[in-house]
Amino acid sequence: MSAVPTQGTAQSTVPVPFSPALRRAIGVIMIGASLSFLDSTVVNVALDTVAADLAVPLTEVQWTVTAYLLAFAAVIPVTAWAAQRLGAARLYLVSLLVFTLGSACCALSDSIGQLVASRALQGLGGGAIMPVGTIIWTRMADRSQMARVMSMVGIPIVLAPMIGPLIGGLLVKGAGWQSIFWINIPLGLVGAVLARLLLPRDDGSEAGPLDVPGLVLAAGGLVGLTYGLADIGTRAEATARSIAVLVTAVVFLVLFVVRSLRVPHPLLDMRLYANRLFSAAALTMFSLGVALFGGMILLPLYFQIVRGEDVVSTGLLLVPSGVGALAANRLAAPLTDKLGGGTTALLGGLIAAVCTIPFLFLTAGTSYPLLALAMATRGAGIGLSLTPVMTSAYRTLPAQKIKDATPQLNVLQRVGGSIGTAVLTIVLSHQLAGRTRPSGRAQAFGDTFGWVIVAAVLAIVPTILLFVTERAQRAASTAHEKHS
Structure with a gap:
C-alpha cells in the first residue's frame, strides 16, 4: 500500500x-x-x-x-x-x-x-x-x-x-x-x-x-430556482412570474442556510464552507456549471437552425465534443495526483476558454472538420476541469462529512448549468430576432458564443482561488512537518 x-x-x-x-x-x-x-x-x-x-x-x-x-x-x-x-x-x-x-x-x-x-x-x-x-x-x-x-x-x-x-x-x-x-x-x-x-x-x-423545516426550505428553494430558470429558458425571456418564483426561491435558500447554521442537526451541514479549500472547490463547481454546461446548448441549435441538420445528424456532429471530454477525463486523474486539483482545473478552464474562440467566427458554411477539431479541444478542456475540482473538494473533508458534501456539490453544478442555459437562451433569442438569412443566424450564434467566453473567463477566477488555496495549504503542511 x-x-x-x-x-x-x-x-x-x-x-x-x-x-x-x-x-x-x-x-x-x-x-x-x-x-x-x-x-x-x-x-x-x-x-x-x-x-x-x-x-x-x-x-x-x-x-x-x-x-x-x-x-x-x-x-x-x-x-x-x-x-x-x-x-x-x-x-x-x-x-x-x-x-x-x-x-x-x-x-x-x-x-x-x-x-x-x-x-x-x-x-x-x-x-x-x-x-x-x-x-x-x-x-x-x-x-x-x-x-x-x-x-x-x-x-x-x-x-x-x-x-x-x-x-x-x-x-x-x-x-x-x-x-x-x-x-x-x-x-x-x-x-x-x-x-x-x-x-x-x-x-x-x-x-x-x-430536519423537516430544513427540507421544506431547501427543496422549496431548489424547486423554485429550477422552475424559474427553466421557465426563462423555455420562454427565452424573464417574465414577472419567473422573477417572482426566483426571488421566493432565493429567500427560501437564504433562510435554509441561516437556519442550518443555528440548529444542531441540520439537513445539510453548511459549516463545511468554513473550510477554505472546500469553499473554493464548491465555487469552482458552480462556475464551471454556468460556463461549460450552459454553452453546450448552442451547438445543437446551430446545426439545426443554421445548417438544417436533422436530430440524428446533429447528434453525430456533436460526437467530437464527447470524444475530447472522455479522452481528457482519463488524463485528469493522473494530472490531479501529480499537479494538484487547482492546477489541473485551471489548465482545463484555460483550454476550454481558448478553444471557444473559434466559435465566435461561425458562418453558415464553416467547415465541419474545423468545427469537429474545435469541439474536441473544447470538450477536452471540460473533461479536464471537473475531476480535479471534485477531487479537491472530497480530499479536504473527513470521511464522515462526504455525505453532507455530495448533495451540495451536485446542487451547485446543476444550478450553475441551469443559470448558464437560461441566460444563453435569452441572449440567443435576442440575437436571432429579425435575422432570417443563414448568414445572419450564424452570426447570431457567433455573438452568443462571446457570452460563453466571458462566462468561461469568469469561471477561471475560482480555479485560481482553488490553486492558491491548495498551494497555501501545501506550504503550511510542509512547514508543520519540518517543525514536527
Missing part, C-alpha cells in the same frame, strides 16, 4: 490499486448514473414527436422536461439523511427501481398528464442515484484514489449532454418516442440486480430526526 497524501497535496507514490469491491461498486453505479444523466437530455429531441403524437402544444410537452428537473432538484437535499438512515446501498437500489418504474410509466403514458407525472416519478429516483452512488464510492476509496474515482464520476456528467441527443434521435427515428423510456427498463433491472448482489451491505444507522 502506498502512503496516503497529505490533505491538499499531490500524490507522489505509486497509485493504490482499486479493491475488487470498489471496482464492482463503480461498475454497478455507473449504470444508474448514466441512465439518470442521459434522461435529463435524451428527451429533448423527442418533444416535437411527442407533441404530435399526443396532440398537444409544444408548451405543454415542455413540462416533461421541467417535471423531471423539478423532482430531481427536490430529492437531492434529503439524500444525505436518507443514505445514513436507510443505508447508502439500499437507498441506491430503491432509487434505481423508482427510476425504472417511472420509465415504464412514461413508456405506457397515453396522455400528457400521465407522461408529466411519470417523468416526475423518474426524477425522484434519478435525482438520488448520483449523490448516493458518490457516497458509496467515496466511502470505499482511499484518499489517494480519490482523483481516479472522481474521473469515473465525471464520465456520465460530461458525456450525457453530448451523446444524449444522438441516442435520443436514433431511438425516436427508429422505434418511436416510447423507446427512449423502454430502453431504461432492462438496463435499470440489470443494474438493480447487480446492486443487490455486488454493493456492500449497509443497514443504516441512527441519523437523528429528519
